Amino acid sequence: MEIADLTPAERRVWEAFPRGAAVDFRESPDEDPTTGASWGPERTVRGEVLRALLLDGPAQDGEIAGLKLWGARVTGTLHLMYGTIEHPVRLRGCHFEKPPNLYGARIPALVLTDSVLPGLTAGTLRVDGVLRLTCCRISGPVQLAGAKFSGAVFVNKARLGNPGERAEDPVLQLNHTEVGTDIWAVGLVAHGQVRLKGATVAGQVNLDDAQLHHPGDTALHAETLTVGTDLHAMRLKARGRVNLTGSRIPGRLNFAYARLSHPEGQALRASSCVIGELWLREAAPIEGTVNLRRTQLDLLHVPPEVWPEQVRIDGLDYRVLTPHLPAEQRLPLLEREADGYLPYAYEQLTAAYRTVGDEAAARTVQLAKLRRHRRTLPAYARLWGHVQDAAVGYGFRPMRAASWLLLLLCTGTLAFALHHPPALKPSEAPGFNPLFYTLDLLLPIIDFGQEAAFAPHGGYQWLSYLLIATGWVLATTIAAGITRSLSRQ
CATH class of the missing domain: 1.10.287 (Helix Hairpins)
Known part of the structure; x- marks a missing residue:
């Protein structure tokens, strides 16, 4: 692309690129990029110009090139499909007319903080650094399936999807992704499904204060998720199923103070998982079924009032049960098993009490087991x-x-x-x-x-x-x- 073909705004970006210098089109630091559709030509940059810069932009000896742009209106499509980008891309507070296409691209770092986008197509993307979607407002699907990130993925306080609209596709697709460190999604608001199926995260996943809205369906689809340490979801509000089937979380799965609601079916499905600790401390009573069948836990921290009216705990294996309460407060849960009388559930509760040395409570559980078994016997x-x-x-x-x-x-x-x-x-x-x-x-x-x-x-x-x-x-x-x-x- 010839520099003569550029608008004055584009020429500023072109000349700043070889030095990695920032170009700031904002009129004020607290400017709202949702009004970006009305921004004029003095701050409009075509996607094809950014593409030409990133793929074959000018260089300057002794300088590190890079795209660093604030408050621009990006028209057309930023098309980098299968491209190899050697420079970091930082487009903060920008307004995109069309979803950027980075499918199969390779890039050192991608920062879209505070930007407004109609979507993002970036399946199988390779990022050698971090991906930042912090505080972004993205109305369409964010497609990152199969992507690999050497660093972290940040979607803190991002707003995905449109309230009141039924999203056909997941609003955030991170299925089968590989993340070298953490996924940070503190304060994320998603109107549609968040998908982490088959993802591998070397560090932790943080969903503290997130709001996931997909009523009547799956809000968080994270089957076979593998996490290096913890999955934090304190104060999570999930309207829709939270599905963690087959996940591996060696540290803590923390739903403290959370609100899980899916009255139509299973609100929390964490069957066949291997989890270090499951915490539901001071969480709201769960609306819907809880499925923990065949899951292995070292510690289970769930107050009795949090459990719903129906549970599935066949094969649930735990070593320590907290908080420590009299057996009479724990036994009603075993009556809520959807499959009826399960001898192993009583044996597991007995073992938990014996682990902490409460033999009296263990005897109470065994007595309750025999009384429950009696109801399955013939009259004599x-x-x-x-x-x-x-x-x-x-x-x-x-x-x-x-x-x-x-x-x-x-x-x-x-x-x-x-x-x-x-x-x-x-x-x-x-x-x-x-x-x-x-x-x-x-x-x-x-x-x-x-x-x-x-x-x-x-x-x-x-x-x-x-x-x-x-x-x-x-x-x-x-x-x-x-x-x-x-x-x-």
Whole structure:
């Protein structure tokens, strides 16, 4: 391109390029680039001029060339498809008439901070430094699928999509991208789907204070996402599904103070994941189902009031459960399992309590497990289960047996003290002792010689039968409880 073909505004940019000098067309530092469509020719630059500069622009000995532009109106298309750009591109606060096309391009750094764009086509882009879309307003899709960034990706406080409009394509496509350090999206507002499926981020992903709006569909699609450290999403507001299926997050997945809402289905799907810590501290009650099936966690921090009415936790594996609460506050969650009774869920909760040394809570969970299992049994088995529960709490409440024995012992002793049963052989019978006679009836493995020597009649005979039957029941349930206790040890 000949310099004679340039407008005065373009000539300023052309002459500043070899020195890497900045050209600032702004009338004030706080100028709003959304009004850029009305900017006149004195600050308008054609996309083809920028393309010619970046691909074959002038050089100056001893200087480092680069494009550094503020507050320009870029008309036409900045077409750099498959181009190799050797200079950093910094277009801050600019207004683009058409989406730039950087598909397959290679560039040292791309900065579009505070700019307004109708979209960005940059699939398989290679950036040796950072990509900055901070505070950008982009109405169309940002296509970065398959891109590779040696540095970080910044979309802090960016505004993507249009409020009230149903976006057909994801407003931010970072699927299968590779990021050398971090993705910073603090305060991001997206009206449409944000896609991170299959992305690999060496550092962290930060979505603190982000707002993701895609009601009735998936707001964050991050299946098989791999993160080097943490995924922060404190105070995240997500209207739509958050899908992290198969993700690997060795550090912390932090949804503290977040609001997750997808009443139509699963609000949080994090099945088959490997996560260091999952935090939902002081988050709002989740609207929709939570799916954590087959996920492995080291620490799970979720207050009971955060869980929704239905969960899927089959195969969920965690080591520590915080905050530490009585078992009675944790057990209702296991009743919300969509697939019904899951023995492993009770075993996992038991193990978590034993990890922190709360054996009493662990026994409470095991008792709840047996009671829940009882509801799946036939009628005769449920009846026997009720007997064991009432007698000794399936062996987890052994003091109940002592209470029952003491009550029956007192009843029998008093009854037979008031009415001695007649001796079978008066000449050979020992002296009658109502206490030991009752013990003979109650305890099948003890023989004081009283039961065989005396035979009650009428109602007292029925009382003796009752004492014998209950004694056998108590002895059997106590033995079962001892066996269960020893097997736990």
